[in-house]
Amino acid sequence: MPSIDRLLRTAHKLLDTMDSGDPLRDELSDMFTRPPKRALLTMEAVLRVAAGGTPVRVVEPQEYGRVTLLDGTNYMFESFDPQALEVSIEVYAGKVHVRNGRVGYFHTGLSGIAHAGDGGDFGDVYWRANGALKRHLRRVVRALDDHLDE
Numbered sequence: 130m131p132s133i134d135r136l137l138r139t140a141h142k143l144l145d146t147m148d149s150g151d152p153l154r155d156e157l158s159d160m161f162t163r164p165p166k167r168a169l170l171t172m173e174a175v176l177r178v179a180a181g182g183t184p185v186r187v188v189e190p191q192e193y194g195r196v197t198l199l200d201g202t203n204y205m206f207e208s209f210d211p212q213a214l215e216v217s218i219e220v221y222a223g224k225v226h227v228r229n230g231r232v233g234y235f236h237t238g239l240s241g242i243a244h245a246g247d248g249g250d251f252g253d254v255y256w257r258a259n260g261a262l263k264r265h266l267r268r269v270v271r272a273l274d275d276h277l278d279e
Contacts, residue, residue, distance in 0.1 A: 131267075132196075133188070133196050133258050133266065134195050134196050136263065136267060136270055137188065137193065137194055137196075138194075140269050143270065143273035143274065143277060144161065144273065145158065145159055146277065147233060147276075147277070148223065151255075153276055157272060157273055157276065160269055160272060161193075161266075164256055164261070164265040164266075165261050165265055166242070167241075167245050167257075167259070167261035168259060168261040168262035169242045170185065170242070170257050171200075171227070171241050171242060171243060172216065172227035172228070172230075172232060172237045172241050172242070173201075173225050173226065174243070174257070175227075175232045175233070175243045176216070176218075176227055176232050178199055178200060178203075178206075179197045179201060179203075179206050179211070179232050179233060181201055184198045184200035185198075185199045186198060186199075186257070186258035186259075187199045187255045187256060187257060188256040188258055188262070189254070189255060190245060190246075190253030190254065190255065191212050191253055193256065196258040204234075205245065207233065208233050208234060209232060214232070215230040215232075216230030216231065216232060216237075217230060220221065226241055227241055228240075229249075236249065236252070237249070237250060238250030238251075241248050242254055243255055
């Protein structure tokens with residue numbers, strides 16, 4: 130079973146081999162850059178890492194080229210000040226939900242998804258290197274293979 134890193138390399142390679150005039154190139158590229166929500170880094174996970182919790186395996190924007198380890202020493206936490214936390218934290222159904230705010234250079238709006246770049250729910254998202262991402266990347270590689278074999 131291929132690793133997430135290998136699937137990422139394969140998807141990039143296949144996308145690069147597609148003709149720029151191919152009518153499905155944009156659609157398949159969009160498919161690659163839109164993994165399911167379960168494969169997106171949440172602000173809850175960011176807050177746990179910032180507070181010294183277990184590091185998280187992620188795929189960073191904008192290249193989405195390889196898996197890295199997000200820990201408290203990452204540059205995205207340079208501006209993190211636990212005394213000046215700028216998020217709304219809610220607990221319901223036994224789960225912590227972080228909305229509307231910043232943790233280091235990460236930010237979110239109502240979605241609770243961690244973004245970098247623009248504010249709120251805009252900007253680049255970090256992907257979690259998990260089973261949901263692996264399944265998504267397998268589907269992308271299969272779709273690219275099928276299209277290029279036509």
